[in-house]
Amino acid sequence: MLREAHLSDKENIAIDVRDAVKRYGDFTALKKISLSIMDNEFFTLLGPSGCGKTTLLRMIAGFEDVTEGAIFLYGDEIENLPPNKRPVNTVFQNYALFPHMTILDNVAFGLEMRGASKADARTKAGEMLELVQLSQFSARKPSQLSGGQQQRVALARALAPQPKVLLLDEPLSALDLKLRKAMQLELKHLQRETGITFIFVTHDQEEALTMSDRIAVMSAGEMQQLGSPTDIYERPHNMFVADFIGETNLLEVSVDGIADGRATCHLGGGHELTCNAVDGIGVGSKVHMSIRPERLYMSAEPTASEGLHGRVKDNIFVGTDITTIVQLDEGPDFVVRTSNSDRGNKRIFEPGTEMFVNMERGAARLLAD
Ligand SMILES: Nc1ncnc2c1ncn2[C@@H]1O[C@H](COP(=O)(O)OP(=O)(O)OP(=O)(O)O)[C@@H](O)[C@H]1O
Numbered sequence: 001m002l003r004e005a006h007l008s009d010k011e012n013i014a015i016d017v018r019d020a021v022k023r024y025g026d027f028t029a030l031k032k033i034s035l036s037i038m039d040n041e042f043f044t045l046l047g048p049s050g051c052g053k054t055t056l057l058r059m060i061a062g063f064e065d066v067t068e069g070a071i072f073l074y075g076d077e078i079e080n081l082p083p084n085k086r087p088v089n090t091v092f093q094n095y096a097l098f099p100h101m102t103i104l105d106n107v108a109f110g111l112e113m114r115g116a117s118k119a120d121a122r123t124k125a126g127e128m129l130e131l132v133q134l135s136q137f138s139a140r141k142p143s144q145l146s147g148g149q150q151q152r153v154a155l156a157r158a159l160a161p162q163p164k165v166l167l168l169d170e171p172l173s174a175l176d177l178k179l180r181k182a183m184q185l186e187l188k189h190l191q192r193e194t195g196i197t198f199i200f201v202t203h204d205q206e207e208a209l210t211m212s213d214r215i216a217v218m219s220a221g222e223m224q225q226l227g228s229p230t231d232i233y234e235r236p237h238n239m240f241v242a243d244f245i246g247e248t249n250l251l252e253v254s255v256d257g258i259a260d261g262r263a264t265c266h267l268g269g270g271h272e273l274t275c276n277a278v279d280g281i282g283v284g285s286k287v288h289m290s291i292r293p294e295r296l297y298m299s300a301e302p303t304a305s306e307g308l309h310g311r312v313k314d315n316i317f318v319g320t321d322i323t324t325i326v327q328l329d330e331g332p333d334f335v336v337r338t339s340n341s342d343r344g345n346k347r348i349f350e351p352g353t354e355m356f357v358n359m360e361r362g363a364a365r366l367l368a369d
Pocket residue numbers: 024027029047048049050051052053054055056203
């Protein structure tokens with residue numbers, strides 16, 4: 001409710017993208033995108049390579065013009081404002097630090113270019129390095145820092161002029177997994193501390209889920225869904241989102257009846273299943289049902305009439321949990337995930353064992369295609 005009240009407050013909109021289209025010759029990279037990004041929000045554009053997320057970011061930054069539609073920044077249309085006049089700064093994937101300058105000078109440089117005196121620029125740069133915890137390295141050159149440290153310098157440099165909006169184009173993709181995870185938390189913390197609106201571009205769904213207040217999922221120049229990480233993960237609108245975000249099991253079902261917010265469906269072979277009804281999916285529809293692997297559990301006997309009979313093909317130990325691959329009698333192979341912490345009360349069966357796969361209540365979701 002709080003978030004909805006916040007969203008209805010026009011004053012709080014940092015970036016308003018209205019029916020924005022981007023064409024390169026005959027090719028349409030963005031097809032009428034509309035979205036509002038709130039002040040002080042950590043907003044992520046998520047999608048596979050080529051879906052148009054960098055294009056949208058570059059349009060906000062002013063490096064690309066808008067073919068149709070408009071972009072407003074705090075209520076003002078920005079089309080005719082050159083990049084350096086927009087209260088926006090960008091952090092790129094390849095840090096782009098000046099190799100011959102010290103870390104301090106790298107951060108101070110942009111401030112001086114914007115008219116700050118050398119002394120003021122250096123003082124402010126020092127503060128920024130403190131913010132990203134690199135003060136002790138201020139006299140070093142970029143080549144004397146690790147990749148993660150260099151990316152933090154790039155961040156300090158982008159934050160130094162106190163932009164209203166910071167655009168981040170896959171800034172962590174050059175880092176190894178462990179460092180990336182540490183930087184994700186650091187970035188989120190930095191966003192909270194500075195109160196600057198962050199617009200983050202990534203193709204990594206886990207990264208998006210970890211950091212964002214809201215996520216716009218994009219594919220082929222279109223926005224597929226916009227919502228909080230929980231919304232997107234728990235209530236995907238369509239096949240693309242369900243499949244792209246996390247891992248999911250899909251069953252082809254026909255909808256036989258809808259009553260009291262519940263849909264009764266059957267599989268090709270007739271097995272009956274029920275789940276929550278979804279607006280726009282009516283009786284007679286042939287659609288997919290999506291069930292996350294961690295919302296399934298196995299039993300020797302079905303715990304309800306809906307249990308799906310199958311045989312365990314394999315158990316894969318992946319550290320925090322066990323992934324079981326099940327060949328269903330009716331339907332595709334299913335993935336069941338059992339957390340190690342649940343092993344006391346959830347059963348794991350040996351490969352070759354016949355068993356039933358059961359869904360937790362509310363776990364199944366019907367998808368529009
Ligand atoms: N200058 C250009 N001229 C023609 N086509 C372009 C141009 N820039 C981008 N495109 C095309 O527009 C589409 C979207 O590109 P964009 O860089 O926005 O994708 P992306 O989602 O950021 O992908 P990635 O994650 O690979 O960076 C792609 O198909 C790309 O080939």
